[in-house]
Amino acid sequence: MSDLTLRDVLDFRPDPWQATAQVWGRLAQGVDDVAEQVIRGTRDLVHVWPDGRASAAAVGKAEALRAEVSNVYNPAKRMADALEHHAYAMVALRRQAEEIVASARQAGYHVDMVTGVATAPPSADTAGGLDRFSRARESVLRYLPTVVDYARTQDDATANTISVNVPSPQAGFGTGQLDGVPREVVEAQSARSPAETNAWWASLTPLQQEQVLRRFPELVGGMDGIPVSDRDVANRSVLERQSALFQQRLSTVEDREGYLWSILRQGRFSDVYPDAEDPRTALEGELRKLASERAVLSGKLRGIDAISTRLHDPDLPEAYLIGFSSDGDGRAIVSVGDPDTADNVLTYVPGTGEKLSHVGGGIERADDMAEDTARADKDKTTSVVYWYGYDAPDTIFPDAGVDSYAEGGGRVLDTFQTGLRATHNGDSPSHNTVLGHSYGSTVIGHAARGPGFDADAVVFVGSPGVDVNHASDLTGVRPDQVWATTAEHDIIRWIPDWDVVHGNDPSEPDFGARVFASDPGEPDDEAATHSAYWDQDNIARWNMALIATGQLPKVQ
Known part of the structure; x- marks a missing residue:
């Protein structure tokens, strides 16, 4: 129990505590930065040097080093927070004590500078009772020992924090093992806002973050509020694993198809379906299902290959895999450049027919826009995000005529954009533009x-x-x-205006948007015109770059 006195409370000065808190805070931040470098520099050691006793020893040593460096952060951060809070709390208690002591002395009370007990002067009650004002003052004075008790409790709490977190001279600072992060804690973040998720992630040590990325990549890879570089690590892991599973399944399907075709040519249908009423029909039905599955697997592998090729292309700006899923039609979010550090962020939302198997074209558009924005503003960095993060309509009719895809996509896009704000760590907020093509614009409208x-x-x-x-x-x-x-000859102009489908045409004057120029396109190929906005010489492409970089007076 603390033996703090009223004199100690009145003499408290916060400056030394705040200065010491800043020292511990700088230590925590420095350790956090170094730990992240150590982890990123050693996490792939097992992949590049997978075999042998020397490899095992090196990997083990690297893991121990990561644990030791990483485990310094939390104790140092707790020390900084505790010292800062102690200074704040004690100043508040000192002010209360100063006011009460001043009031007591003005009334002639004697104040015990150890316990805070205030004693009335001998003449205070000679008339047989205190007036109402004096009784009110006494009620306040009786609170002074309570202030001292609060100060002692605060002193004990700070002392406990220091004793628990200060490094041992014998064992060192980072030898303790912190608890791992359980799956349910990670899953719970999905119900929180991106800002709350970002704060939770920042509260973990680098080693805990690495553990979460290693054990639960499928959870954190798509979690808005997690920094882009960490989502990239998680999603690359999921991408590689899913590619291996699809390759294995495709091989199984192709082997089965080859076997069944051999049986079919030999007419030995009953060897495969001995109990079927019509063995040939049963065998042909299985072949159709296998062909369909093969097409789906091949398409998804084509998309995975396109993503992987772009991620590892040394001749292009660095790309990040911010989101990936192979469920259903699939999902993929790929950025050219890091949105967390860019001055400008352009998010591109594709439209009808987008699938994992088709993502290569969307990523190429992102690369084109990244090149354009770099030319448009050489003094600032622009990250372009290909955002296929929603269930896009499969067909123009009837799917693209309904709102449900846009409603669902709009909610997810809204959260994604909020997440970009939560994780951005530049000196000032980035200039964020969201661009939608075709049905992708409808998604943006809902968001x-x-x-x-x-x-x-x-x-x-x-x-x-x-x-x-x-x-x-x-x-x-x-x-x-x-x-x-x-464009003048875009086939989309055949869609009825106003409330018949998705409302007024945004490029019409009565919508109230700022309309910019695009090439008219081919009157004999209106479908091709719908996708020609990213053609090399289309004026629309340069206008998009100017808007994304904030150079609005130059837009035509």
Whole structure:
């Protein structure tokens, strides 16, 4: 129990405590930075040097070093927080004590500077009772020992924190083993906001973060609020694992197909389906199912190969895999450059027909826009994100005519944009633009209807409508930052205007968007015109780069 006295409380000065807290805080931050470098520099050792006794020894030593360095952070951070809180709490208690002591002395009370007990002067009650004011003052004075008790409790709490976290001269600072992060804790983050998830992630030591990335990559890889570089690590792991599983399954399917075709040619249907009423029909039915599965597997592997090839291309800017899933039609979010450090972030949302098997084309568009924005503004960095993070319509009719895909996609896009804000660590907030092509613009329309949409500008390219009839209905972005273009010969112009499908055409004057130029396209190939906005010489492409980099007066 602390033996702190009232005199100690009155004499408390926060400066030494705050200065010491800053020292511990700098130590924690420095250790965190070094630990991250150590982890990133050694985590792949087992992959590049997988075999042999020397490899095992090196990997073991690296793991021990990572644990030792990483485990310094939490104790140092707790020390910094405890010392800072102690200074704040004790100053508040000192001010209370100063006010009470001043009041007591003014009334002639004697104050015990050890316990805080205030004693009334002998003449205080000679009339047989205190007046109402004196009784109120006595009630306040009786609180002074309680202030001292609070100060002692605070002193004990700080002393306990110091004794638990200060390094042992014999054992060192980082020898203790911190608890791992259980799956249920990671899963619980999905119900939290990106900002809350980001704060949780920052509270983990680098070693705990590595453990989560290693054990639960499928959970954190798609979690908004986790830094992009860490999501990239998780998703690459999932990508490699899924590729291996699909390759294995494809090999099994192809082997089975080869066997069944051999049986079919030999007419030995009953060898495979001896109990079937019609063995040949049963065998042919299985062949059709296998062919369908083979097509799906081949398509997904094609998409995985496109992603992997881009991630490892040394001749292009560094790319990050921010999201990946092979479920259903699949999902993929790939950024060219790191959105967490970029001055500008352009998120590109594709439209109808997008699948994992088709992501190569979308990633190429992201590369094209990254090249354009780099030329448009050489003084600032721009990251371009290919965001296929929603279930896109499979067909133009009837799927692309309904709102449900846009409603679901809009919610996910909204959270993703909020996550980009939560993880950005530049000196100032990035300039964020969200660009949608075709049905992708409809997705943005649903996301931008909410006032909390985190975007500085939205761009609609070849849009069928965004399910509102005026730019001012998109309350998540300023009306003067709503941009649109539709080529003269784009087939999308055949879609009825206003409320028949997805609302007013954003490129029409009565919508209220800022319309920019695009090449007219081919009147004899309106379908091709719908995808020609990214052609090399199309003026729309340069306009998009100018909008994304904030050079609005130059937009044509």
